[in-house]
Amino acid sequence: MTKIAAMEEGQDLAVRVKGLTVAFGAFHAIDDVDLEVGGNHLHFLIGPNGAGKTTLIDAITGLVPYTGTISVGGRALARMTVQDIARFGVGRTFQTATVFERQTVVQNLDIALRGGRHWASLLTLRREVPERIEEILEIIGLAGHADELAGVLSHGQKQWLEIGMVLAANARVILLDEPVAGMTLDEREATGELLRRICPDRVVMVVEHDMDFMRRFADAVTVMSRGQVLVEGSVEQIQANQQVQDTYLGVAEAV
Template sequence: MNADYLELDDVRVTFDGFKAVDGVTMTVLQGDLRFLIGPNGAGKTTLVDAVTGLAPATGSIRFGRDELVGRKVHRIARLGIGRTFQTSSVFEQLTVLQNLDIAAGAGRGPLTMLRARLGVPPAVEAALETIGLAGQRDQLAGVLAHGQKRWLEIGMLLVQDARVLLLDEPVAGMSADERIRTGELLQRVGAERTVIVVEHDMDFMRSFATSVTVLHAGKVLSEGTVAEVQADPRVQEVYLGPGSKVQA
């Protein structure tokens, strides 16, 4: 089994001469709930696209012993790299349980998929408990609250045994209570996995980030704890604003 860490070395993504990601080097370890922040156009989502194979990159992106650069999207996913997008992608006409069961079957062959399922797979039961939707297992995903849909997406990654989770603005549009519950979910999930959160909500970051990487113009501007990053004059200048102060 691979060591659970994600290591990027001099990663670059260029579109028609524009350097969207310009030499990013960073390492994220298991248990490190890493937040990726920066102004619009900093390259955050493009960097996630590079890790998951959606954007052609140069340099090196390694998960344990496996090099991801140059691999197809589905092969990267099979290595345990999972992601969510800015918009929800659950199957709204199916139940919570059916969504998780389909995700759990993503790696099964056609003959296995045709076979009747006897009971609920243990991985699906565990995911229902982890994401807090055990009581909604038979509800249609389309009637779930916004936050619950985002939790279901995370559950769908868990049943696929994703070891790296890349989450793009997971709390956008959530209520204050949903943000807190999402942060607690990420802490539970991140204790045993490598998690990177692309986020604009600074209060959410301050509450839950273990460490922070700040991108600006495709480069790493600053990296460290929340306090270290907020105290960095360069971060205050380009992102947080000159009047920004470190908050507990």
């Protein structure tokens, strides 16, 4: 079996989706979607419940079957397994952070750094914290919590740790599913600043319902409705679009 090589620094990282359809029986959760997301900015994906936002990132990460094409960095993902896609450099977070709560923050990052979330990587303890982990601790704002168990972190801190694990796995494309859901105002602000720190030289796509957060941090926005792309543009263009105002929750204030 050919080993999947990770994307390289400076490589064109754009995510390109063409004619994407995801069907569950007769229901099309995604219906013939075209989308391109480039790097070096925060691209938000918004829309009402059931619009297909999470299904889209599930397709990109190999979790659901689809028709159409998805490519990252010019390489088609269709024949890759979930594990291959992750090794290639596509990482994601979930609405509920999936961290090892009985391990320390450093140990969680070390698991990801060693190439996967595998318990065997805990059997060999390092004498020193690798420089890359120290860098990530600073990036995610958890340097002061390095030796704490992940289970005692706040909700927001667990989300930051999961982002850190994606960074430790060397993901160049990062897909985040409602990263600020349930966070305090201060945690949401800190999360936005964290996303700004990691977006240079990466593709960062954020599925989000928090419109204040979107207004504050989005560089580009794609609005989905009923499994299709409704409109794309800047925050200002999205807010001024009458079709978005009429469709997304039915009120202009929704965006």
